[in-house]
Amino acid sequence: MTDMHPIQVTELSKQFPRKKRLGSVHAVSDISFNVKHGEIVGFIGHNGAGKTTTIKCILGLLKPSEGSISLWGKAPADSRVRKRLGYVPENPDYDNSFTPMEYMNMFASMRGLAGTQNDWKKLLGRVGLARWETTGIKQFSKGMKQRMSLAIALQSNPDLLVLDEPTGGLDPIARKEFREIILEENARGASVFLSSHILSDVETICHRAVILAGGRLVAENSMEKLLGEENLYRITVISRKDGKEVEEVIPEADLQTRIDSLRRDNIRIVRVEAAIKSLEEVFLTATGGGESQ
Amino acid sequence: MKSIVTVCLSAVALVFFTGCRTDYDIEEVAPAEFLESSGGGEHVHEEFAAAEDSSTVDEHMEESHAGHVHDAGARNHGTQWFFNQPWAAPFIWGKLLRDAVIFLLLAVAVFVVSGRRKRK
Amino acid sequence: MKAVYTFSLMTLHMLFRRRTLWGILLVILLALAGIASVPSFDVSNQGRFILDFGLFGIELGSLLLALGLAANLYPRDKETRTLMPLVAVPLSRWQYLLGRFFGAAIVQAAALLVTCLGLMLILLFHKLPVPGDLLPATLLIIVEGWFLLSTVFFFSFFASPPLNWPLTTMLFIVSQMSVSEFTGLLPSAPGLMRVLRMILPHADVFHIKDPIAHGFSIEPVYFLIAVFYGLCYSAFMLSLALAVFRGRDLK
Numbered sequence: 001m002t003d004m005h006p007i008q009v010t011e012l013s014k015q016f017p018r019k020k021r022l023g024s025v026h027a028v029s030d031i032s033f034n035v036k037h038g039e040i041v042g043f044i045g046h047n048g049a050g051k052t053t054t055i056k057c058i059l060g061l062l063k064p065s066e067g068s069i070s071l072w073g074k075a076p077a078d079s080r081v082r083k084r085l086g087y088v089p090e091n092p093d094y095d096n097s098f099t100p101m102e103y104m105n106m107f108a109s110m111r112g113l114a115g116t117q118n119d120w121k122k123l124l125g126r127v128g129l130a131r132w133e134t135t136g137i138k139q140f141s142k143g144m145k146q147r148m149s150l151a152i153a154l155q156s157n158p159d160l161l162v163l164d165e166p167t168g169g170l171d172p173i174a175r176k177e178f179r180e181i182i183l184e185e186n187a188r189g190a191s192v193f194l195s196s197h198i199l200s201d202v203e204t205i206c207h208r209a210v211i212l213a214g215g216r217l218v219a220e221n222s223m224e225k226l227l228g229e230e231n232l233y234r235i236t237v238i239s240r241k242d243g244k245e246v247e248e249v250i251p252e253a254d255l256q257t258r259i260d261s262l263r264r265d266n267i268r269i270v271r272v273e274a275a276i277k278s279l280e281e282v283f284l285t286a287t288g289g290g291e292s293q
Numbered sequence: 294m295k296s297i298v299t300v301c302l303s304a305v306a307l308v309f310f311t312g313c314r315t316d317y318d319i320e321e322v323a324p325a326e327f328l329e330s331s332g333g334g335e336h337v338h339e340e341f342a343a344a345e346d347s348s349t350v351d352e353h354m355e356e357s358h359a360g361h362v363h364d365a366g367a368r369n370h371g372t373q374w375f376f377n378q379p380w381a382a383p384f385i386w387g388k389l390l391r392d393a394v395i396f397l398l399l400a401v402a403v404f405v406v407s408g409r410r411k412r413k
Numbered sequence: 414m415k416a417v418y419t420f421s422l423m424t425l426h427m428l429f430r431r432r433t434l435w436g437i438l439l440v441i442l443l444a445l446a447g448i449a450s451v452p453s454f455d456v457s458n459q460g461r462f463i464l465d466f467g468l469f470g471i472e473l474g475s476l477l478l479a480l481g482l483a484a485n486l487y488p489r490d491k492e493t494r495t496l497m498p499l500v501a502v503p504l505s506r507w508q509y510l511l512g513r514f515f516g517a518a519i520v521q522a523a524a525l526l527v528t529c530l531g532l533m534l535i536l537l538f539h540k541l542p543v544p545g546d547l548l549p550a551t552l553l554i555i556v557e558g559w560f561l562l563s564t565v566f567f568f569s570f571f572a573s574p575p576l577n578w579p580l581t582t583m584l585f586i587v588s589q590m591s592v593s594e595f596t597g598l599l600p601s602a603p604g605l606m607r608v609l610r611m612i613l614p615h616a617d618v619f620h621i622k623d624p625i626a627h628g629f630s631i632e633p634v635y636f637l638i639a640v641f642y643g644l645c646y647s648a649f650m651l652s653l654a655l656a657v658f659r660g661r662d663l664k
């Protein structure tokens with residue numbers, strides 16, 4: 001049943017031709033992963049790692065050079081598949097001569113949705129645009145356009161949300177609201193594929209992460225496994241040699257024994273705390289310090 | 294590559310279909326007896342010559358529509374000759390209809406072929 | 414088809430809110446007024462002159478409108494990234510193309526009808542008769558305008574707007590040429606030129622300004638056939654445009 005995953009990417013490669021004699025740029029090389037039903041999957045990588053290229057291939061905006069992509073077992077161009085999708089593009093933009101409410105009405109009509117003006121009003125309120133329904137988009141900031149983009153994506157109660165850097169232009173409060181909406185949508189049953197630079201967002205809400213570096217997949221696992229299943233503790237002591245603080249990370253099972261041994265040796269323990277590995281550390285390790293290609 | 298082949302085949306089919314005739318050129322489409330009577334494709338204004346001394350060019354244009362023939366392909370009066378040659382109008386309508394149908398079929402073919410390629 | 418209909422309306426609203434349309438319309442109407450103010454030999458000639466050059470002005474207006482309205486639509490959508498949310502989810506590429514085309518076609522037709530009305534008013538102002546075929550003649554020019562619009566869309570998928578203008582204008586000029594004139598452009602390859610001329614459109618079938626100016630009667634069936642030809646050719650150009658668009662990667 002792997003074919004029926006909301007997203008199944010198999011051995012995807014995408015090359016862009018360059019000018020004569022310069023060959024081609026390998027934006028993405030041989031990557032495979034999936035997004036299962038009800039999952040929130042984070043898609044992380046440095047600038048130019050191939051995240052947006054992969055997302056555009058998933059949406060049928062780019063044709064894969066090699067490999068295949070299926071959404072619930074069907075081609076991305078299939079109209080039945082597209083009806084189940086919600087998409088928030090990176091740096092979304094809309095025609096300035098319209099208002100958010102006009103856009104909501106037009107997108108609803110194009111998608112054949114049965115919602116009313118009131119429904120769209122509520123939805124715009126949900127993403128924080130309650131007072132801006134009839135204001136021209138030309139007055140909107142980048143963050144407001146992102147909110148509008150999310151409202152449009154949520155119009156159809158999609159089964160799959162594809163979010164490309166959705167919180168890039170948002171302030172911390174708006175980012176928190178965005179995360180809450182994503183979690184609510186996931187609780188409703190939607191699968192979410194979230195590409196983001198903001199690793200704390202991915203760490204907070206994602207079940208799984210796919211890490212890209214230089215167009216290649218370098219790590220893919222559940223968040224627990226990436227961050228380490230084993231509970232680790234960090235012990236900080238004062239060194240006898242120079243009197244400076246020294247840190248040591250040990251597994252929970254060895255903690256008591258180590259503390260006893262330090263006390264026996266009359267070494268001063270400054271603090272003992274849970275050593276939590278951050279996604280940033282995992283990311284830097286997996287991508288070789290974040291160096292591009 | 295496939296699309297180039299499709300376009301080439303369509304072009305070749307079109308060429309054969311129309312027999313590579315110029316079709317819309319009055320010299321080629323006019324019946325022989327008409328060309329003979331009007332002086333073999335020369336720019337002839339028969340009645341204008343007759344009425345030279347008594348009427349203006351405009352009167353000639355309004356009153357004498359028959360026998361107004363231009364050089365082959367020289368349609369410096371736009372489509373006027375469609376309307377002043379009784380035999381030409383239905384002939385041209387046939388050509389227009391034929392071309393319209395060919396282009397419509399080609400449009401459908403290109404739409405279907407490009408759609409299939411996209412799905413693949 | 415509801416998606417195409419909605420997107421056409423969206424395009425229509427967008428184009429009406431842009432200054433380009435009003436600017437071009439003003440230029441055409443001023444040109445018509447200019448034609449009418451040229452002194453002529455006598456009254457009967459003046460009517461003919463106004464009709465002849467007026468319809469020619471409207472025809473050039475259809476070219477200007479096609480280019481002004483559509484040459485920048487797709488490149489602008491792509492550059493401002495308004496294209497992505499549209500073709501990623503609610504619209505297929507053919508729906509995007511048809512929606513944009515129909516929206517622009519309606520705006521263009523409305524603008525050309527306004528210019529036809531302007532020409533009628535000019536004739537009435539000069540106390541000259543308004544021929545009954547003036548409106549059908551304008552309708553033929555509208556169909557020609559749609560063909561030009563589809564050509565502009567075709568070029569816009571692989572040429573920038575500054576390149577689209579000369580390319581479309583060139584096709585417009587070539588499509589008016591007779592076989593002899595066209596073959597004369599490259600006398601060394603008459604066969605090739607004949608075949609090319611056959612594939613290229615015969616836009617002169619849309620011009621009945623001379624017959625109208627000279628008072629010829631035009632059978633209604635001619636209008637029907639010419640309109641059918643124009644629509645079929647436009648469909649062909651749109652299908653070519655779609656084939657190019659479908660093959661494009663939207664980076």
